[in-house]
Amino acid sequence: MSKSALNPSITPPKSPLTCEIAVIGSGPGGAITACLLAEAGRDVLLIEEGSHFALESCPPFSQLELEQKYRNGGLTAAFGKPKIQYVEGRCVGGGSEINSGLYHRTPPEILEKWQTEFAVDALSETELLPHFEACEQAVTVCKLPGKPPLASLKLHQGAVSLGWQSLEVPRWFRYQEQTDASPTPKGTRQSMTETFIPRAINAGCKLLTNTRIYLIRQQGKQWFIKGDYLGNIETKQAVEIQAETLFICCGAIQTPALLRRSGITNNIGNSLQMHPTVKVIAQFNETVNSVDMGVPVHQVKEFAPRFSFGCSISSPPYLAVGMTDHPQYRQQVDENWQKMAIYYAMITGSGQGSVRTLPGFRDPLVRYRLTQQDLKDLSEALQKLSQLLFEADAKILYPSISNFPRLTQPNELKQIPETLPKSQTNLMTVHVMSSCPMGENLEKCAVNSFGKVHGFNNLYISDASLLCTAPGVNPQGSIMAIARRNALKFLGKL
Numbered sequence: 001m002s003k004s005a006l007n008p009s010i011t012p013p014k015s016p017l018t019c020e021i022a023v024i025g026s027g028p029g030g031a032i033t034a035c036l037l038a039e040a041g042r043d044v045l046l047i048e049e050g051s052h053f054a055l056e057s058c059p060p061f062s063q064l065e066l067e068q069k070y071r072n073g074g075l076t077a078a079f080g081k082p083k084i085q086y087v088e089g090r091c092v093g094g095g096s097e098i099n100s101g102l103y104h105r106t107p108p109e110i111l112e113k114w115q116t117e118f119a120v121d122a123l124s125e126t127e128l129l130p131h132f133e134a135c136e137q138a139v140t141v142c143k144l145p146g147k148p149p150l151a152s153l154k155l156h157q158g159a160v161s162l163g164w165q166s167l168e169v170p171r172w173f174r175y176q177e178q179t180d181a182s183p184t185p186k187g188t189r190q191s192m193t194e195t196f197i198p199r200a201i202n203a204g205c206k207l208l209t210n211t212r213i214y215l216i217r218q219q220g221k222q223w224f225i226k227g228d229y230l231g232n233i234e235t236k237q238a239v240e241i242q243a244e245t246l247f248i249c250c251g252a253i254q255t256p257a258l259l260r261r262s263g264i265t266n267n268i269g270n271s272l273q274m275h276p277t278v279k280v281i282a283q284f285n286e287t288v289n290s291v292d293m294g295v296p297v298h299q300v301k302e303f304a305p306r307f308s309f310g311c312s313i314s315s316p317p318y319l320a321v322g323m324t325d326h327p328q329y330r331q332q333v334d335e336n337w338q339k340m341a342i343y344y345a346m347i348t349g350s351g352q353g354s355v356r357t358l359p360g361f362r363d364p365l366v367r368y369r370l371t372q373q374d375l376k377d378l379s380e381a382l383q384k385l386s387q388l389l390f391e392a393d394a395k396i397l398y399p400s401i402s403n404f405p406r407l408t409q410p411n412e413l414k415q416i417p418e419t420l421p422k423s424q425t426n427l428m429t430v431h432v433m434s435s436c437p438m439g440e441n442l443e444k445c446a447v448n449s450f451g452k453v454h455g456f457n458n459l460y461i462s463d464a465s466l467l468c469t470a471p472g473v474n475p476q477g478s479i480m481a482i483a484r485r486n487a488l489k490f491l492g493k494l
């Protein structure tokens with residue numbers, strides 16, 4: 001355990017622990033569930049595999065953050081052609097501690113699709129509205145009070161010039177009053193360790209960190225939970241917990257892995273979805289980047305839900321990684337990083353993946369198959385994004401396709417093939433979901449409309465796994481609202 005980790009509430013655990021409700025996983029789904037149940041006076045134990053770090057324990061988007069707060073240092077991939085790099089948080093607060101905080105409500109047409117195709121009850125826009133509003137207030141969703149970063153404005157400028165719809169996306173952020181003339185507003189990301197987790201602890205929830213659960217088993221009316229306490233560097237320590245009710249909130253990859261390892265497999269881990277994303281580094285003649293650039297806030301939604309564009313974190317280490325597809329131009333990052341930024345085109349995707357456990361392996365096998373249409377959409381999205389960037393005065397573009405020439409003028413865009421080459425294209429995603437979809441359609445769904453696992457008593461899921469399909473927008477807003485709705489339903493307060 002790192003020295004900068006905060007003390008967990010229980011360390012090391014004395015087995016067996018007992019509680020009324022165990023919540024496994026402390027990302028947005030788990031933190032909100034634990035908080036609302038504890039605030040209702042229930043006896044809750046929140047269990048987290050990662051350590052409890054203060055938000056400011058490391059600079060955002062740094063190497064140290066990758067080591068402290070990401071699973072496997074951020075090196076995880078879904079196998080397929082092409083394979084897709086994905087990342088997961090592994091710390092108290094989960095992905096909310098490392099993400100960009102860009103907030104969207106679930107689009108109404110997506111809610112309609114989930115109600116029709118998956119038979120989810122009580123999920124209309126009107127029914128979700130109070131949950132969106134309550135979560136927005138709890139994590140302070142707001143727009144940037146000052147000027148957005150220059151690289152973000154470039155995206156907006158290109159879109160406006162082409163007549164395409166571009167919007168500034170609000171974030172869960174609390175901004176300070178500006179005391180200096182700095183153009184970048186300073187603030188604090190309202191992650192789970194800043195919001196729902198302290199509330200849960202204040203309400204009496206116990207937090208057990210550094211504890212990885214690998215098996216759950218129901219015997220009579222009790223759930224028996226087996227795990228390893230990883231806080232002692234020298235040895236693992238076995239942990240056993242008994243609970244009457246169990247919420248699994250380990251995220252869209254680890255939730256199906258834990259359930260499948262425990263022999264619970266019906267519609268679990270068969271329908272993984274994501275937002276496959278292709279990137280392009282743009283180089284301008286003028287400065288667009290700086291050490292304190294922060295998170296770009298514009299997104300172009302002209303072609304949504306099929307695809308959207310945005311600007312990524314573009315610090316020199318991120319640019320250096322992005323440039324691995326063009327190693328001959330690597331020195332451009334050292335010499336010109338202030339004039340460079342990373343942009344992305346994200347598709348909603350019609351492909352599907354799976355999560356499977358392998359005997360003897362800790363990490364699950366994750367597979368994802370892009371459809372031919374996905375490869376075409378990615379290509380069209382990359383072409384349109386490149387067109388926009390030239391419109392915004394970019395001088396050189398480096399797409400994330402290995403052995404592909406850099407582009408220096410708009411008429412070279414036709415070199416981007418109609419279908420992106422599977423063996424050369426490097427795709428990634430930070431949005432994984434839908435591995436245990438909710439609803440009353442028993443052919444497709446793992447859990448009912450409110451997260452209770454079909455065929456089991458006192459077993460619930462509350463995390464990104466529940467979203468029936470990829471929403472086409474940043475997903476945490478949907479995860480939070482649905483977690484709140486389901487916790488209130490469990491408490492009989494909906």
Ligand SMILES: Cc1cc2nc3c(=O)[nH]c(=O)nc-3n(C[C@H](O)[C@H](O)[C@H](O)COP(=O)(O)OP(=O)(O)OC[C@H]3O[C@@H](n4cnc5c(N)ncnc54)[C@H](O)[C@@H]3O)c2cc1C
Nearest residue numbers: 025027029049090094095099101102213251463464474476
């Ligand atoms: C770099 C990055 C940027 C992102 N940007 C945005 C954004 O701007 N806007 C947005 O809406 N979304 C964003 N996301 C996505 C968002 O963070 C996730 O969708 C969200 O965190 C998922 O919440 P969750 O509750 O499903 O699970 P997670 O946040 O993944 O949390 C699950 C937790 O469970 C723990 N866990 C897993 N297995 C076990 C086990 N066996 N035992 C005990 N504990 C376990 C994990 O350590 C983790 O802490 C981003 C994600 C990343 C990684």
